[in-house]
Amino acid sequence: MPAHDPIDVWRRPERSVVGPKPEHSRAGIAAAAIDIADRDGLTAVSIRRVAAGIGAGAASLYRYVKSHDELIELIVDTVSGEYHLAPSKETPPNQLLNLARQGRVIMHRHPWLAPLLLTRPAMGPNSLRYLEHALSVLEAVDLPGPAKLQTVAMMTAITSAFVQNELASVHSSGAGLGGANARLQYLSDVVLSGNYPLLAGALTGQHEPEKPEHVFTAVITNYLAGAGLPAAAGSA
Secondary structure, eight states, rough: OOOOOOTTTHHHSSSSSSSSSOOHHHHHHHHHHHHHHHOOOGGGHHHHHHHHHHTOOHHTTTTSSSSHHHHHHHHHHHHHTTTTTOOSSSSSHHHHHHHHHHHHHHHHSOOOOOHHHHHOOOOOOHHHHHHHHHHHTTSSSSOHHHHHHHHHHHHHHHHHHHHHHHHHHHHHTTTTTHHHHHHHHHHHHEEEEEEEHHHHHHHHHHHHOOOOHHHHHHHHHHHHHTOOOOOTTOOO
């Protein structure tokens, strides 16, 4: 274990029992950092800039977070609190699908989040509440504990990858019609070449592009079915 782990932020009480009352809070620091990340991207989030955002000096911010990694840990956990984890009478796969749909919305709201969830899952209180809720959904499912954890982790990873692809597509289309037309022309050439008959069949057999939310539902539903949680007949 490294000398300093970002999850150390959760091992420390937010407010010390000794010394002066803190002028700021983790919630305020996280809000300022999230605002910067949402507007300018994750690379724009720095101790100095967040400190300026809350009207503090960079040195004083280290009283609350000991490193940039702790700051990132804090904001990932904060946005994890945006899930609605209400009890439900839906089937386990439908409840997990609802969590995945919420995750997709949250990742679109905070475009910097999806890549982080693939590389550094948060361990803060909101993240653990999410995990506990997801496991409660699977409580009656006949799977061993490690398999349940893997199911939830893979669902998050699939959602993250899906959102990253969506965001990349939006960015690509925003580059102008020239790039989009060039891509369409290239795909047309691929179909006509005869070198990739299965790919050509898949492309030409698609009459109307499916809505992203429908594709996402199918992807998550198929994954859960493969993990041993088939959706109930007639479920959406």
